[in-house]
Amino acid sequence: MSSPAPWDVPAPARSSSRKTAIIGVGETDYHVDYKAARAKAPGYELPTPESLAATAFERALRDSGLQREDIDGLSVSFLYGGPDAASTARTLGLKPRYLTQNGGIMAGPLQRVCADIIAGKCDTVAMVYAVASRAIGRQYGGEVYKGEAERTPSSYYYYHPWGWSSQAAHWAFVWRYYQAKYGLGEEDLGAVAVQLRKNAMLNPNAVMQAPLSIQDYLASRYIVRPLHLFDLCLVNDGGVCLIVRRADLARGLAHAPVLVAGWGESKIKGAKMHHLVREGLRPQLQDAGAQALEMAGVQLSDIQHFEGYDASTIHLISQLEGYGFVEPGGGLAFCKQGEMAVGGKLPVNVGGGMLSASYMHGWNHVAEITHQLRHDAGRRQIKDLEVSMFSLAQTDQAHPMIFVRGA
Amino acid sequence: MTRRRPDRVRGFGHDEFWAWCDKGELRLQRCANCGKLSWPVVKACEHCGHAELDWARMSGRAKVVSWCTFERDYYGGRLPIPWETILVELEEGALFISNPADFTWKDISLGMAVSLAFLDCEDSAGPFKLPVFARAKQ
Numbered sequence: 360m361s362s363p364a365p366w367d368v369p370a371p372a373r374s375s376s377r378k379t380a381i382i383g384v385g386e387t388d389y390h391v392d393y394k395a396a397r398a399k400a401p402g403y404e405l406p407t408p409e410s411l412a413a414t415a416f417e418r419a420l421r422d423s424g425l426q427r428e429d430i431d432g433l434s435v436s437f438l439y440g441g442p443d444a445a446s447t448a449r450t451l452g453l454k455p456r457y458l459t460q461n462g463g464i465m466a467g468p469l470q471r472v473c474a475d476i477i478a479g480k481c482d483t484v485a486m487v488y489a490v491a492s493r494a495i496g497r498q499y500g501g502e503v504y505k506g507e508a509e510r511t512p513s514s515y516y517y518y519h520p521w522g523w524s525s526q527a528a529h530w531a532f533v534w535r536y537y538q539a540k541y542g543l544g545e546e547d548l549g550a551v552a553v554q555l556r557k558n559a560m561l562n563p564n565a566v567m568q569a570p571l572s573i574q575d576y577l578a579s580r581y582i583v584r585p586l587h588l589f590d591l592c593l594v595n596d597g598g599v600c601l602i603v604r605r606a607d608l609a610r611g612l613a614h615a616p617v618l619v620a621g622w623g624e625s626k627i628k629g630a631k632m633h634h635l636v637r638e639g640l641r642p643q644l645q646d647a648g649a650q651a652l653e654m655a656g657v658q659l660s661d662i663q664h665f666e667g668y669d670a671s672t673i674h675l676i677s678q679l680e681g682y683g684f685v686e687p688g689g690g691l692a693f694c695k696q697g698e699m700a701v702g703g704k705l706p707v708n709v710g711g712g713m714l715s716a717s718y719m720h721g722w723n724h725v726a727e728i729t730h731q732l733r734h735d736a737g738r739r740q741i742k743d744l745e746v747s748m749f750s751l752a753q754t755d756q757a758h759p760m761i762f763v764r765g766a
Numbered sequence: 767m768t769r770r771r772p773d774r775v776r777g778f779g780h781d782e783f784w785a786w787c788d789k790g791e792l793r794l795q796r797c798a799n800c801g802k803l804s805w806p807v808v809k810a811c812e813h814c815g816h817a818e819l820d821w822a823r824m825s826g827r828a829k830v831v832s833w834c835t836f837e838r839d840y841y842g843g844r845l846p847i848p849w850e851t852i853l854v855e856l857e858e859g860a861l862f863i864s865n866p867a868d869f870t871w872k873d874i875s876l877g878m879a880v881s882l883a884f885l886d887c888e889d890s891a892g893p894f895k896l897p898v899f900a901r902a903k904q
Binding site for chain 2: 500501516517518519520521522523524525528531532533535536539540580581582583584585586628629630631632633636637
């Protein structure tokens with residue numbers, strides 16, 4: 360194991376708070392595209408990262424009300440491969456002075472673009488992300504990542520002789536320990552899947568919009584016992600584009616600017632399984648969360664909306680508890696009481712997250728925050744929303760961000 | 767239990783780990799500086815970064831911390847489904863992913879005492895001994 364880089368993101372600083380803003384957002388048609396891919400209608404062509412990114416970009420540009428010439432930066436995040444940044448710029452008809460190939464999942468790309476805008480490298484960046492996970496047949500588990508051109512060993516490859524594999528198996532260990540420690544049952548965790556489906560039913564672009572009852576959850580097959588199918592996120596194709604601009608140039612545009620107020624980062628250094636399974640990443644979430652709050656100059660109690668990386672139901676609960684929104688062991692009762700719904704104490708993943716809406720690796724959560732803070736989220740709008748928190752957390756790291764509504 | 771297994775990781779550190787297993791000993795890397803154990807294999811201590819490590823023999827006494835059962839086949843039919851796995855805390859403090867030797871998920875409770883056993887296995891590199899865990903004798 361190599362020692363991790365000290366920072367994946369620029370170090371959080373008060374002086375970088377509210378200096379940049381999201382002024383445009385575009386997403387592909389997750390629901391329609393998922394149905395089309397499943398139906399395999401004659402003439403249907405599988406999407407490519409390029410086609411998905413182009414759709415998301417054109418929509419974000421239109422949403423921002425800017426002209427193509429106003430975009431002087433391009434950041435490209437094709438998680439599972441795609442064209443390089445220069446050829447993407449040509450495809451999109453852009454001539455940016457700032458061009459970056461910028462990771463994949465939402466664990467750093469936005470923070471890096473914000474820092475580069477603050478540093479004066481450019482004023483207005485289109486950030487494009489796309490995945491064609493289904494189109495390439497990507498599977499999560501086993502000895503290699505199936506569906507990739509190169510045979511990429513997975514992070515859990517040490518455990519193959521014991522037949523232990525997949526991201527899902529991490530969350531299964533987390534849930535089994537949590538369940539035993541707090542004396543909970545499957546129906547308690549099922550409440551999270553049911554709540555997120557309810558949220559997705561108010562999102563016309565969510566992949567899954569059919570009602571899901573606790574009985575449906577309990578009757579669903581196990582993937583890695585004790586986790587059911589509905590405890591694990593979707594796999595679907597799509598793209599997201601965010602247009603990010605210097606905050607002082609973000610006023611008087613088509614929408615209220617969504618200011619990037621704070622971020623933080625913390626990674627597990629040693630004893631990964633202990634921190635993940637027995638601590639639910641609490642030390643890392645506490646550390647990174649404190650950094651983000653400090654940078655943003657807000658208190659935890661100021662956060663009115665939370666969007667967390669819901670690779671699994673239990674992982675979302677770990678984040679709620681780890682940041683301190685709920686006491687350890689209390690997350691599932693909080694959910695069952697309806698506190699994660701719009702109108703509850705802390706609305707969570709109100710667009711349906713990755714469990715029911717779209718597996719866009721955190722980009723969909725930031726898109727949801729953008730709509731919520733602009734107050735244009737339609738039927739699922741949180742009333743009088745001013746401050747939202749996003750959390751990208753995986754098995755060994757936490758990257759929270761805080762966004763506020765600008766004037 | 768299935769003897770034919772997906773391939774072990776070989777190379778730096780791993781070769782030594784499996785060689786100790788073949789002698790019937792479970793040994794993990796222990797840091798000469800902080801005294802803590804690292805697993806899976808590292809080139810420097812995962813806790814303090816110190817490069818000097820030795821191979822410390824584990825007692826084999828352990829407790830079950832978590833467990834999960836694969837109901838979906840990730841290994842192309844080579845391992846039967848359902849497939850049982852456990853996460854144990856070794857007496858010396860490290861957590862170790864393994865298989866139950868003589869019990870299933872239905873028998874497990876949090877903290878259940880287990881003890882080390884070795885199972886004769888084989889992968890594409892040949893026969894080897896795999897560390898697994900059986901119910902502890904009372």
